[in-house]
Amino acid sequence: MEFSELMQSRRSIRAFKSDDIPEELLSTLLNEALESPSSSNSQPFKVAIARGDTAKQIGAELTDKYRRSNAIMRKPLPLKLLSFITDDSMPDSDYKPILGKYPGIYQARRVATGKGLYQTIGIARDDYKARAANMEKNFSFFGAPVALFFFVDPRMTHTALVDLGIFMQSLMLGAKNKGLGTCAEGALGIWRGPLDKHFSIPSEFKLVCGMAIGYPEDDKVNQFRPDKMGLEDLLITPK
Ligand SMILES: Cc1cc2nc3c(=O)[nH]c(=O)nc-3n(C[C@H](O)[C@H](O)[C@H](O)COP(=O)(O)O)c2cc1C
Structure with missing residues (x-):
């Protein structure tokens, strides 16, 4: 595939x-x-590949945690607090997610992207049940046969995350080039427990996120093309 076309068409x-x-x-x-x-060519990242029965088991374990944690979030505060202590469905992520709104412009971009996605698949924004069911698909990798989980060595500080991001984008473009589709998934970084159960992860490595990879289904959700910022928002004004 011609490179510009590859960049434009990856979604x-x-x-x-x-x-x-x-x-x-x-x-x-x-x-x-x-x-x-x-x-410095340090390559401070590792990948765990889940496929076949392992993917199915991890998918089931993550889905179960998602369902239970979601139910807890709808409980009254005292029960919620009790569950935080007693329930093993609480997130055990290595990198803490942003709770609540994103700061500044990022929340507006997040909302616009969410709105666009829900519009594409015909889910009303106030249809909580349908949204939760849609969110749940993250944890079975949207039906993909393979899930990848990405880890970095935090001793390499911020460079580890930059290096992992570049590696992930190369992988996503390479996959597209061979007719495969991908979805990077921060959702797959929320619970680490199921991964420790199935993989021998070196102790210094931290889970960042995951990726679904497989052959795209002919489904309207895959038609969604979110807006990207323009150069006017990208570039910093010179003095
Ligand atoms: C680090 C990272 C984490 C992401 N996490 C999720 C996720 O958990 N679930 C999801 O559906 N999409 C996730 N995405 C996909 C983004 O929503 C998507 O890249 C963005 O909306 C732009 O759309 P595009 O990839 O089609 O250009 C993630 C993307 C990245 C780079």
């Missing part, structure tokens, strides 16, 4: 066919992404 995919990805293809994509630059 987050949120409905996948169940067809598996050949193991050699996945290895090829990961090897291609390993050509990415990183600070």
